[in-house]
Amino acid sequence: MSAAKEASDALQQHREEIVDAAERCVFTAGLHQLKLRDIARESGNSLGNIYNYFKNKEEIVEALVERQTSRFLSTVTRSAEEIPGEKHEERVLRQISVLVDAYMDPESMRLSIFIASEAMVNPRVLDICVAANRRVCEHVIDVIRHDPNCNVDVTDEEMEVRIVSVRSYLEGLRGSLLFNPTMNRRLMRDCAIERLRVLWRWDQAKAQGKTFEDVFEC
Incomplete structure (x- = not known):
């Protein structure tokens, strides 16, 4: 391993340790009142050393959002992988179950709510969350488009609306819990x-030209 690679890995590891400490601080006292000195104390660093890796609290929040978003996207990607012998509807059920479990994870739930609350009063954090949501939508659309068994012939705009609708339900689930x-x-x-x-099932039926009344007889 080259010296440059070792230095890069050491830098990334130290950044991750600081982000770990920030996450523990958020779980303990929330995000709005979080200060860099709190993170420095929790991570065992001096305040000056923290500034060598992050310019301000918002950059640390961005790292937290990036970590959580990457974990979620990795979960989505893994759940889309085919299992030999698995029927399409069985795979869809597995994917839905994985998503619900991801949103119901207690630590993920708390961190997401803390970050969303901060986004309501901090424009920079709001921008970070908007960018993360855009990344999630684009990734999920890409996964769906590359699924040969997915019979959904709609525009990306309509697909995005459907994704946001489902995520809104799952976000509400977090709040309910x-x-x-x-x-x-x-x-x-x-x-x-x-x-x-x-x-x-309704999206699949609609793609086949069926009406709501065809699917759900009242």
Whole structure:
């Protein structure tokens, strides 16, 4: 390994350690009041050393969002991989289950809510979140477009609307779990998966030219 590669790896590792410390601070005291000196103390660094890696708190928040977004996209990509012998509907059910589990993860849920709250009062954090959401939409659209079994012939704009609609439901699920801590999480998970499967079936039926009345007789 070259000296340049070792230096680059050491730099990245130190940045990750600082971001780890920032995440622990957020879980302890929230994000809005978080200061760089808090992160320095938690990570065992001097404040001056923190500035060698991040110019301000917003850059650390951006690193947190980047980490969480990358983890989510990796989950989406892995869930789209085919398993030999698996039927298309079985794979869709598995993908939906993976997404619901990702959104119901307690640590991911708390961090996302902290970041969203900060975005309401910090324009820079809002820009970071908007960029992350755009990246997620583009990635999911790309995964769907490259799925030979996906019978969805719509524009990217309509696809984005559908993705945002589903994510809105999942984000709401996060909030519901936060404010209803005694709720049966297993039942909530099963309910969410069931409802998302209904949406998927409707999109498939619509692509075949069927109407709402054709699919759901009341």
